Amino acid sequence: MKVSEIGLFIFLGLMTAVAPLATDMYLPALPELAEFFGISPSLAQLTLTMTMAGMxxxxxxxxxxxxxxxRKIPILVGMTVFTLTSYGASEASTPSVLLFFRFVQGFFGSFGLVIARAIARDIKTGTExxxxxxxxxxxxxxxxxxxxVAGGQILRWTDWRGVFYVLTGIGLLLALSCIPCRETLPKGHRLPxxxxALRSYPHLFHDSYFMGHCLLEGFLFISFFGYLAGSSFLFQHxxxxxxxxxxxxxxxxxxGLLLTGLLPAxxxxxxxxxxxLRHSIILSFIASLFLLxxxxxxxxxxLLIPILxxxxxxxxxxxxxxxxxxLSRQxxxxxxxxxxxxxxxxAPGSLTMPLTGIAGEDTALPLGLLMTGGYALCLLSYWKWVHGK
Structure with missing residues (x-):
């Protein structure tokens, strides 16, 4: 791998990390945030939902x-606004202001996530x-x-606002990293x-195989985002x-996610x-039944943590x-x-995240039902629209 390819690979890795950085670093602060603003667990989880909806x-x-x-200009704009809104969230004085900044943060932060995948499609095909x-x-x-881990350690020294100060610094680094990167979509290959570009959506909606993957991933992330939103109250309360x-x-x-990420390659x-694809979904579904x-x-x-x-x-x-x-067919x-x-x-996961706290903070049954149901529908989508197509 050439030096330029290594740099681009690191750049894409940083951009795809925007979503977990904006959510996972913040998770240990959810109970503290709920207490600070005097709001319910479901409303505290709504601050995650707004970020996901924006994304x-x-x-x-x-x-x-x-x-x-x-690819270059939109991703630079996205990371710049992500930086500014991260700082805005740190200065929020009411839940409504925080919800606003979290939504805009997610909206522009998603540019890094989606464009990084498109860049990968620009430069590689097939097994590569x-x-x-x-x-x-x-x-x-x-x-x-x-x-x-970083979020938990930040809370040892400061309050929930400190998490957003760190996200502001990360956003600034991501924005600066966009500047030296080369463009991967030549002008001759761009849509006029x-x-x-927007008219591509109706075509994609009529592609049953592609939409099967969309539904599969939607149900998969209903389970995963449910885990993210509900696990803090499960373990801490x-x-x-x-x-x-x-x-x-x-x-x-x-x-575990890191290690299993090595297997497809x-x-x-x-x-x-x-x-x-089939065996990974089946394993999650069966394990989720034990988790419930x-x-x-x-x-x-x-017993619970290994099953989780x-x-x-x-x-x-x-x-x-x-x-x-x-994406290989696009x-x-x-x-x-x-x-x-x-x-x-x-989108589906962001809408269902608050359901994990619907019965209060003393039971995890809504979380278990949400995760099991998500994996079941994920498996159904695979069999109906993806398998053998």
Missing amino acids: ALGQLLGGPLSDRFG LLTLYSALMMINGLAPVLAP RLTA IYGLSAQTYSLILGVVGV ALAKKVLDDAM AGFYFLWPLH VITVIPLSITETVSMSMA GKNAGAASALLGFFTV
Whole structure:
């Protein structure tokens, strides 16, 4: 790999880490935030929902913008606004102001996420594309490992606002990293008008195979975002763990996501993509049934945590393989296709996240039901629209 390719690879890894950085670093602060503003757990989780909603909608604009104007300028604008809104969130004095900045933060932060996937599609195809996506997932896996641990440590020295100060610094570094990177979509390959880019969406909606992957990933991330939103109250309120200990549990799950993210690249020439996708979904679904039982009977942590890890970590395989399979059939629509996939990975989960706290902070049953239901529908989507197509 050339030096220039290594630099671009690091750049793409940083951009795909925007979403977990904006969410996972903030998770240990949710209970403190709820107490600070005097709001319910569901309303505190709504601050996550607004970020996810912004990310979902922002990708729908960021992808077509990159198909029309190239990758570099839109991603630079996105990271710049992400930086400014991170600082705005740190200075929020009311829940409504915080919700506003979190939404805008997610909206423009999503430009990095969606355009990074489009750039990967610009420079790689076939098994090389799968290998690159797998490598990006490996880097992306570091964010869930480091972000909650960092968030927990930040809370040892400051309050929830300190988390957003750190996100402001990270956003600034990401914006500056956009400047030296080369453009990967030549002018001759760009769509002539923004309206032409937006017209890609009806075509994609009529592609049943592509939409099957969108639905699959949507249901997959309903489960994952439910885990993100509900786990803080599960471990800190029901099991009485500190924010620092909880952040370490998130770190363990993150290590699992990191390690499983290595598998698609390692197995790319040995195992069919369809087989990897199928078995990863089945494993998560079966494990989620045991997890639901553990929530109901309040199993001890030495049993519950391994089951949680086994339930969540196949996501690295499922997302990587599904994303590669879906985008491999797209050409000039790569930006719009990446945006629509990104929308489905974020929007359903962001809308259902508050449901994890609907029964209060003393039970995890809504979380268990949400995760199990998400994996069941993910498996159904695979069998109906993806398998054998």
